[in-house]
Structure formats: C-alpha cells, structure tokens
Amino acid sequence: MFRYTLTPRQDDILRFLVHHHRQTGLIASVREIQKHFNFSSSNAVAGHLRALEHKGYLARSKGKARSLTFSVRSSDAAIDADHGGEVLAWKEDPTQLDLGTLVAMEQSGDDKRSESTVQSATEAELDRATANLTSIQLDARTRLVRGDALDLLARMPANSITAIVTDPPYGLIEYDDTNHGKMREGRGGVWRIPPKFDGAQRSPLPRFTVLTEKDRDRLYEFFRLFGKRAIELLVPGGHLIIASNPLLSTMTFRALMEAGFEKRGEVIRLVTTLRGGDRPKGAEQEFPQISVLPRSCWEPWGLFRKALSQKTVAENLRVWSAGGLRRISSEEPFKDFVECPPARGVELELAPHPSLKPQRLMRYLVRASLPLGRGIVLDPFAGSGATLAAASAVGYASIGFERDAEYLGMASKSFAGLKALRA
Ligand SMILES: C[S@@+](CC[C@H](N)C(=O)[O-])C[C@H]1O[C@@H](n2cnc3c(N)ncnc32)[C@H](O)[C@@H]1O
Incomplete structure (x- = not known):
C-alpha cells in the first residue's frame, strides 16, 4: 500500500x-x-x-x-x-500507458497484488472521509453509502476528497419519485421510449424539454447548493468533472460557478444518441423535413476546479496532490475530447441502470482526476457504481453515494464485473 x-x-x-x-x-x-x-x-x-x-x-x-x-x-x-x-x-x-493498455493490464487478473497494493489513499484517509457515514465496502479501496447526496456531502470533513467525478440527474425531475416511479412501471412521465426504426427495443430516455420554469429554478438551486457543499470537502485545486446535457448544461454549469467553482473547460464526449431529431409531434407527415431539436451527438462534461491555496499549480500539487489533470502519458496530455459510444450489451447486462455510463469513458475521466494518482474520488450520484468500478480498475480509492435502494443493490452486485471488464 x-x-x-x-x-x-x-x-x-x-x-x-x-x-x-x-x-x-x-x-x-x-x-x-x-x-x-x-x-x-x-x-x-x-x-x-x-x-x-x-x-x-x-x-x-x-x-x-x-x-x-x-x-x-x-x-x-x-x-x-x-x-x-x-x-x-x-x-x-500504469502512469505511462494509454487507457487501452492500462485497462487490459488491470484486468490481467494474474496479479492479485494490484488489489492490495495499488491504492491512491490509505485506509485511514478513507476512514476519515467516511467517519460520519455508514458505508459498505465494495473492495479494499471502495466504499458505498446510501443516502441523499446533499445531506451526505454536508457530513463529510473539509479537504477529505481530491476529486469529484459524477453523472448527476441532469434535470432532477427524471429521478424524482413520481417520474422515476412511472419509468419503472413503464408508463409515461418525462421518460419516453425513443421511436423504433430498426425493430430493436429501445430503453427509455428522459425528455428535458418538458421542464417548467419552476423546475428550472429548482434545478439551478440544487446545483448551486451541490456546488457549495462539494467545494467544502474538496482539497484546494481539487477537480469536479460533471456530466450534463446540451439543453441544460449552461444553467447547471452557471450554478456551479456561482457556488465558487472556477470553470476550466468541458470534455466533449462524442456519442450518437437517440435523443432529439424528431419531427413535430402529431404533424410528422405534414413536416417530414423538420427536426424540432437536433439529434444529440455529444455530451458535455463540465470541468471545474476549486481555487488553489498555493501560489502555483506545482506548489499546490506538492501540498494537496491536486490542481492539475493527470496526463495520458508523458508524451500525451489529457484531452477534452473523447469518442465513446453508449454502454455496451455486456455492461448493461451487468448493470441495467437507465443512465449507465461506459467503463471506457469513466476510466478516461476518473484517471485524469487525480493528477498524481493520490487521493480519493467521490461520486455523489453513483447509480450502478460505474464511476467506482472505473476508479478501482485504475487503482484509485473512491466513495459513492446513491439514494435509491435498487441502484444501491445493483452497484454492489455489478461492481466486480464492471471493474473486471476490458474497456
Ligand atoms: C444519472 S444517474 C447516474 C448513473 C451512473 N453514472 C451509472 O453509470 O450507473 C443519477 C443517479 O443519481 C441518483 N440520485 C438522484 N438524486 C439523488 C440524490 N439527491 N442523492 C443521491 N442520489 C441521487 C439516482 O437514483 C441515479 O441512480
């Protein structure tokens, strides 16, 4: 260790x-x-x-x-x-490899030592970060906590987390009890099944165009409060890497800046989805040449940083192991563009979460979040645990929060399988 x-x-x-x-x-x-x-x-x-x-x-x-x-x-x-x-x-x-090789190596499985020796934080550091929480252990370096993210964030000590990498509920309403319940029952709400065009069964996607002004105000306030709490527990120079959607990201990212984060850029994930691109509802024949919204082909991940406490990034790295992003290799910097299709069949079989993020993407982002490979990564909206599995696969300690009992169970079950995947 x-x-x-x-x-x-x-x-x-x-x-x-x-x-x-x-x-x-x-x-x-x-x-x-x-x-x-x-x-x-x-x-x-x-x-x-x-x-x-x-x-x-x-x-x-x-x-x-x-x-x-x-x-x-x-x-x-x-x-x-x-x-x-x-x-x-x-x-x-592993500090010098491209992701593909890194992942293959982590999964070779013939070196059980990596489980106990690759650890970005000590057990004492994990204990300190989770001292006021009841966590379950997914492996030696990974803990999962059931509860509401905003509550749990407020219970963590200052400077206990080096990076936050998360895929939150973009529009909030899709994971509220009403809409989430409707999605589970397969009837309406903000989740809708994309139209069939090749006979294949599609998974439901949330529609963010239905947000009312009140929903938007609530969304802004939620992310502002989330940002304020997140900044408290991050070390100076710690990064927040957070997923959004082209329709809502301007608002979400603005709220995080108001909370005190410095926006450092966006990582664009090129991903062809089945979101948008439809003809006007009820008038498809009349306006066959019209798309109401573009078909969404990219996903923005906001890149934010808490202010440094030291004069330079170098000094901040020495003191807090934070302030920069880990390079892909000594020759190749971390880049703000990544092409990554939606989670594949095998991943979805392991973790059938409606918003599952692929391991390849998550390992790319998570790995960059600890510049020196030191510290703890937090995902406050862990879902099926894709971030946690990615963190463990690259040898990082991590903590996840999830309030939904079913997804919590899914995360516990799918963790080992997701972590062992060749991404
Ligand atoms: C977009 S999903 C994350 C999916 C995850 N990236 C994955 O690959 O499985 C957001 C998750 O946050 C959870 N969630 C929503 N609001 C929450 C809150 N206030 N506190 C904790 N979890 C919350 C939802 O139950 C959902 O599982």
Missing part, C-alpha cells in the same frame, strides 16, 4: 527509469540518471533512489549486492536497477 507521495523529482526519476526501459529495453544506470538530470554527483542519485526505496517504490533485491528491485505504483514493474542489471520482471507502468 502506498502511504507516501513522491516529490516531483522522485516522480521524474521513476518516470525516467520506466521511459528509458521502454525505449531501450535496458535499465538506466546511476550514471545515466545523473547525466539525464544534470546532478553534480552520483550521491544525489543514490539519495533519491533511497527515498524511493523508503517510500515503497523500490526494494533491495535479496541476495544480490548493489542491486535494486523497482516496484512502480502497482508493483508491476520489478526491475534490476544495478548497472547493466537484467530485468527480473517487467510490466508496464
């Missing part, structure tokens, strides 16, 4: 070792590290290597004088760091 955060320099050295190995197939020698970082003596390199050892990222190889065995994050990389030493065992470093 990782209890310590690396300093930027130590992190750089670890990354250099991994990168060097990937490029050359060889382990960088002390001299090569010294040259690369322009250290004046090999003692400085030795000091950093000792610190990495102390922090559990590498270990002395038993019975081999002068040699070191590295354990990079998940303990998947074990390398002999002695001059010209041979590779004892090697798996890629």
Whole structure:
C-alpha cells in the first residue's frame, strides 16, 4: 500500500527509469540518471533512489549486492536497477500507458497484488472521509453509502476528497419519485421510449424539454447548493468533472460557478444518441423535413476546479496532490475530447441502470482526476457504481453515494464485473 507521495523529482526519476526501459529495453544506470538530470554527483542519485526505496517504490533485491528491485505504483514493474542489471520482471507502468493498455493490464487478473497494493489513499484517509457515514465496502479501496447526496456531502470533513467525478440527474425531475416511479412501471412521465426504426427495443430516455420554469429554478438551486457543499470537502485545486446535457448544461454549469467553482473547460464526449431529431409531434407527415431539436451527438462534461491555496499549480500539487489533470502519458496530455459510444450489451447486462455510463469513458475521466494518482474520488450520484468500478480498475480509492435502494443493490452486485471488464 502506498502511504507516501513522491516529490516531483522522485516522480521524474521513476518516470525516467520506466521511459528509458521502454525505449531501450535496458535499465538506466546511476550514471545515466545523473547525466539525464544534470546532478553534480552520483550521491544525489543514490539519495533519491533511497527515498524511493523508503517510500515503497523500490526494494533491495535479496541476495544480490548493489542491486535494486523497482516496484512502480502497482508493483508491476520489478526491475534490476544495478548497472547493466537484467530485468527480473517487467510490466508496464500504469502512469505511462494509454487507457487501452492500462485497462487490459488491470484486468490481467494474474496479479492479485494490484488489489492490495495499488491504492491512491490509505485506509485511514478513507476512514476519515467516511467517519460520519455508514458505508459498505465494495473492495479494499471502495466504499458505498446510501443516502441523499446533499445531506451526505454536508457530513463529510473539509479537504477529505481530491476529486469529484459524477453523472448527476441532469434535470432532477427524471429521478424524482413520481417520474422515476412511472419509468419503472413503464408508463409515461418525462421518460419516453425513443421511436423504433430498426425493430430493436429501445430503453427509455428522459425528455428535458418538458421542464417548467419552476423546475428550472429548482434545478439551478440544487446545483448551486451541490456546488457549495462539494467545494467544502474538496482539497484546494481539487477537480469536479460533471456530466450534463446540451439543453441544460449552461444553467447547471452557471450554478456551479456561482457556488465558487472556477470553470476550466468541458470534455466533449462524442456519442450518437437517440435523443432529439424528431419531427413535430402529431404533424410528422405534414413536416417530414423538420427536426424540432437536433439529434444529440455529444455530451458535455463540465470541468471545474476549486481555487488553489498555493501560489502555483506545482506548489499546490506538492501540498494537496491536486490542481492539475493527470496526463495520458508523458508524451500525451489529457484531452477534452473523447469518442465513446453508449454502454455496451455486456455492461448493461451487468448493470441495467437507465443512465449507465461506459467503463471506457469513466476510466478516461476518473484517471485524469487525480493528477498524481493520490487521493480519493467521490461520486455523489453513483447509480450502478460505474464511476467506482472505473476508479478501482485504475487503482484509485473512491466513495459513492446513491439514494435509491435498487441502484444501491445493483452497484454492489455489478461492481466486480464492471471493474473486471476490458474497456
Ligand atoms: C444519472 S444517474 C447516474 C448513473 C451512473 N453514472 C451509472 O453509470 O450507473 C443519477 C443517479 O443519481 C441518483 N440520485 C438522484 N438524486 C439523488 C440524490 N439527491 N442523492 C443521491 N442520489 C441521487 C439516482 O437514483 C441515479 O441512480
């Protein structure tokens, strides 16, 4: 279990070792590290290597004088760091991989150590964050709490969460008792079945065009209050990554800004849905060439940040492990565009939630939310637990809230399966 955060320099050295190995197939020698970082003596390199050892990222190889065995994050990389030493065992470093490889690696299942060793927060940190809540444990790093998000947020200690990644009820009314009940009974309300065009059975989708002015006021107030509570428990520089819908996002995002968040951008998910695009109701024949609303082909995810407490992002990262977004690899930054179709059949079979988000998308977003891979991710509207499964799949500690008993049960059941999927 990782209890310590690396300093930027130590992190750089670890990354250099991994990168060097990937490029050359060889382990960088002390001299090569010294040259690369322009250290004046090999003692400085030795000091950093000792610190990495102390922090559990590498270990002395038993019975081999002068040699070191590295354990990079998940303990998947074990390398002999002695001059010209041979590779004892090697798996890629999750901090350097593209998502596909990362996910495949996490699911290889042949390394049970990852379950206990890859952890972005300690048990004590999880205990502190959930001290006033009754949680169930989904695995060593994941907790789920039943209850109303606004109530539960107010009961969490300040600075206990590093990032929030969530897919909330976009229009609020779709998950209220009346409409949600109607959806479950399969009769009307804001949920409607998209028209059939290929004979396939469609799942119901909520219609946000039916929101009244009063609904909109309530929605704005809900997200303003949510934002205020979320900001309290996030560490300085902590990110909120939150899903919305093109019809409502302007309002939701504005409420979050009023609550004190800085808007840092939006991640656009390209996804063809069956929402919108219909002809005027009751006059389809008369106006065959008209769409009342565009067919929705993208989904906005608002990217917000709590103010830094330090002067620079670098300093804030050192103090709070927050303030930036984790890169996809050292060569590739995190990007605000992702193409990801709706959840596939196998995911829906595991977790038949009406708003299920695919693992591929959630792992992409969740992974970016902890810039140093340190801290706890919170999803206050967990649904079937897709965010929590994604967090655990990339080795992050997480906490989820859900108020609906059926979805809570679904999350407990589907968690292991979703987490084990190749996304
Ligand atoms: C859009 S869905 C999230 C689905 C999730 N992304 C998934 O993949 O399963 C929103 C969830 O929030 C829950 N919810 C709505 N209002 C809530 C509240 N005030 N507190 C806690 N959960 C709430 C709903 O029951 C629903 O499961």
